[in-house]
Amino acid sequence: xxxxxxxxxxxxxxxxxxxxxxxxxxxxxxxxxxxxxxxxxxxxxxxxxxxxxxxxxxxxxxxxxxxxxxxxxxxxxxxxxxxxxxxxxxxxxxxxxxxxxxxxxxxxxxxxxxxxxxxxxxxxxxxxxxxxxxxxxxxxxxxxxxxxxxxxxxxxxxxxxxxxxxxxxxxxxxxxxxxxxxxxxxxxxxxxxxxxxxxxxxxxxxxxxxxxxxxxxxxx
Numbered sequence: 001x002x003x004x005x006x007x008x009x010x011x012x013x014x015x016x017x018x019x020x021x022x023x024x025x026x027x028x029x030x031x032x033x034x035x036x037x038x039x040x041x042x043x044x045x046x047x048x049x050x051x052x053x054x055x056x057x058x059x060x061x062x063x064x065x066x067x068x069x070x071x072x073x074x075x076x077x078x079x080x081x082x083x084x085x086x087x088x089x090x091x092x093x094x095x096x097x098x099x100x101x102x103x104x105x106x107x108x109x110x111x112x113x114x115x116x117x118x119x120x121x122x123x124x125x126x127x128x129x130x131x132x133x134x135x136x137x138x139x140x141x142x143x144x145x146x147x148x149x150x151x152x153x154x155x156x157x158x159x160x161x162x163x164x165x166x167x168x169x170x171x172x173x174x175x176x177x178x179x180x181x182x183x184x185x186x187x188x189x190x191x192x193x194x195x196x197x198x199x200x201x202x203x204x205x206x207x208x209x210x211x212x213x214x215x216x217x218x219x220x
Contacts, residue, residue, distance in 0.1 A: 018083035030065035050115030057122025133192035153179035
């Protein structure tokens with residue numbers, strides 16, 4: 001049975017998350033890191049040298065603001081009105097643009113294209129890749145880069161997996177995350193029209209800790 005996404009319920013979930021991280025969003029300094037460990041792993045060089053970039057699931061806006069400071073014309077997309085309102089207040093005066101929308105709906109309706117699209121523990125993790133990746137390919141300029149990161153799949157647990165947020169008591173807030181092995185991600189990108197695909201799990205800086213899946217592909 002396919003995952004049963006309820007966009008209104010998921011929007012409520014991410015609004016609650018945005019409220020819980022509001023201090024971090026307001027105070028965080030711009031930084032671009034693909035992993036969950038500060039100062040660990042590659043940086044924005046995975047995107048090449050884009051003039052324009054779209055972040056899907058832009059969260060606190062730290063990565064987007066970092067690119068903005070380097071002269072990139074950046075757009076942030078997020079499902080949460082709470083998060084987007086806060087990001088607009090902080091970063092629109094500096095030139096960033098923001099869209100509050102469900103990622104599949106927005107990409108299907110938009111005709112905007114970008115030199116790079118990326119997700120750092122963001123929308124790629126929570127969206128059906130069979131639907132998402134072809135849309136991302138259409139929204140990239142020729143030679144454009146798609147890159148994303150998220151936790152690696154737990155061995156033996158692949159595909160869409162339900163995830164409750166806010167504990168296991170009270171109102172049932174949940175979403176789905178999509179987890180696959182690197183070779184499966186590679187196949188999914190190739191099937192969606194990407195080339196020069198790389199997918200790997202970067203080990204954590206501490207042995208035995210959770211690593212980071214990092215995937216990159218180029219639109220021909």
